[in-house]
Amino acid sequence: MESGLLVINAGSSSIKFAGYADRGGDDLAFLGKGQVEGLKTEPRFVCKDAAGDTVGEHRWSGAIKHAEAIDYIIGWIEENATDLRVTAAGHRVVFGGTEYTVPTRLDDRVIADIETLVPFFPLHLPHNLAAIRALTEAHPDLPQVACFDNSFHRTLPQVARWFALPRRLFDEGVRRYGFHGLSYEFIAHVLPDYAPEARRVVVAHLGSGASLSALRDGESVETTLGFSGLDGLPMGTRPGALDPGVLLYLLQAGDMDVAALEKLLYTESGLLGVSGISNDMRDLLASDDPRAVEAIDLFVYHIGKHLGALAAVLGGLDALVFTAGIGEHAPLIRERVCRQAEWLGVQLDPAANRAGGPRITTADSPVSAWVIPTDEERMIAMHTRRVLQG
Numbered sequence: 001m002e003s004g005l006l007v008i009n010a011g012s013s014s015i016k017f018a019g020y021a022d023r024g025g026d027d028l029a030f031l032g033k034g035q036v037e038g039l040k041t042e043p044r045f046v047c048k049d050a051a052g053d054t055v056g057e058h059r060w061s062g063a064i065k066h067a068e069a070i071d072y073i074i075g076w077i078e079e080n081a082t083d084l085r086v087t088a089a090g091h092r093v094v095f096g097g098t099e100y101t102v103p104t105r106l107d108d109r110v111i112a113d114i115e116t117l118v119p120f121f122p123l124h125l126p127h128n129l130a131a132i133r134a135l136t137e138a139h140p141d142l143p144q145v146a147c148f149d150n151s152f153h154r155t156l157p158q159v160a161r162w163f164a165l166p167r168r169l170f171d172e173g174v175r176r177y178g179f180h181g182l183s184y185e186f187i188a189h190v191l192p193d194y195a196p197e198a199r200r201v202v203v204a205h206l207g208s209g210a211s212l213s214a215l216r217d218g219e220s221v222e223t224t225l226g227f228s229g230l231d232g233l234p235m236g237t238r239p240g241a242l243d244p245g246v247l248l249y250l251l252q253a254g255d256m257d258v259a260a261l262e263k264l265l266y267t268e269s270g271l272l273g274v275s276g277i278s279n280d281m282r283d284l285l286a287s288d289d290p291r292a293v294e295a296i297d298l299f300v301y302h303i304g305k306h307l308g309a310l311a312a313v314l315g316g317l318d319a320l321v322f323t324a325g326i327g328e329h330a331p332l333i334r335e336r337v338c339r340q341a342e343w344l345g346v347q348l349d350p351a352a353n354r355a356g357g358p359r360i361t362t363a364d365s366p367v368s369a370w371v372i373p374t375d376e377e378r379m380i381a382m383h384t385r386r387v388l389q390g
Helices: 066-080 108-115 125-138 151-155 167-171 181-193 244-252 258-267 270-275 281-285 290-314 324-329 331-340 350-354 376-388
Strands: 002-010 014-022 028-037 044-049 054-059 084-093 144-148 200-206 210-216 219-223 319-323 368-371
Touching: 002 066, 002 125, 002 376, 014 066, 014 084, 014 376, 028 066, 028 376, 044 066, 054 066, 066 084, 066 125, 084 125, 084 376, 108 125, 125 144, 144 376, 151 181, 151 219, 181 200, 181 210, 181 219, 181 319, 181 376, 200 290, 200 324, 210 290, 219 290, 244 258, 270 281, 270 290, 281 290, 281 331, 290 331, 319 324, 319 331, 324 331, 331 350, 331 368
Parallel strands: 002 084, 084 144, 200 319, 319 368
Antiparallel strands: 002 014, 014 028, 028 044, 044 054, 200 210, 210 219
């Protein structure tokens, strides 16, 4: 019977999961992935195998808790993968603060420490913890590992962590952390297979959540996300970098309270707010509405602006990498970003870009550009195995 690793990414209304067979050495075989979505409304379980074929479906008649969803996932895997036994689980945890900067085996103390960080991420961490606790209660002897989404950016230099605020706030944790770290770490892991000579690299993680990160020799030295998931680029429903004076104005003159402001910043802004149509780039690209065009223009403009800033931090650029949903599947966005980065030495190959790469620049381009699919789940599985092997 093979040993199986379960990867879990829990949100407020869904639990995504992936399965891997640990065959020893470097052989970590992807088995499939799925999710339980609509936990609070009409829950639905779907699982697809490695080929993308649906191999399992289930619906509940009413809302369920994370514990029930986790229990069903484990039970379904053990019932249907009869030659596989789940021997460990790895969790994506959005934030580990300053103490947890590497993947860590979970125990009561670690879970309690993560609980103290909830005020930093009240919209995310409680759901990460709910899945951890549910799995702990259902399978108390199952080893579990937390992989923190900010830990890849632990290599940021001190100057990149500061806000120009009183030092006491920095000491209390008000600093720039960076996120999408598991995605960036995977790209850094595989990039030598694509561009082995590239030392100064900007990775564009472009999806519903979007950010850029500057890597030097595979380590993060700057990133557009800072204290929270609201900074940097405009995203699906989040505004990106915003003058703090706007928030003061909305609180004082706009008659908004903290709850209304939180809703505005996390769910009503970004591509959705500007277009008034959709937070999905696919919808905007398919639309001829001028508001959709404006939202796309804003998105591309800010990518170009931040790309220039990160190239300045790196002292030049060797390679640009596109990844995540938009980065991997929207050739028009890639083309526009590359066109406005011609001053950096990016020379687009239009045919290669339309074909999806992996290289989308000409052979003689001074700066190469690439399309590389990210795989956060595999990164979590690799970390989980490494931690448990000591």
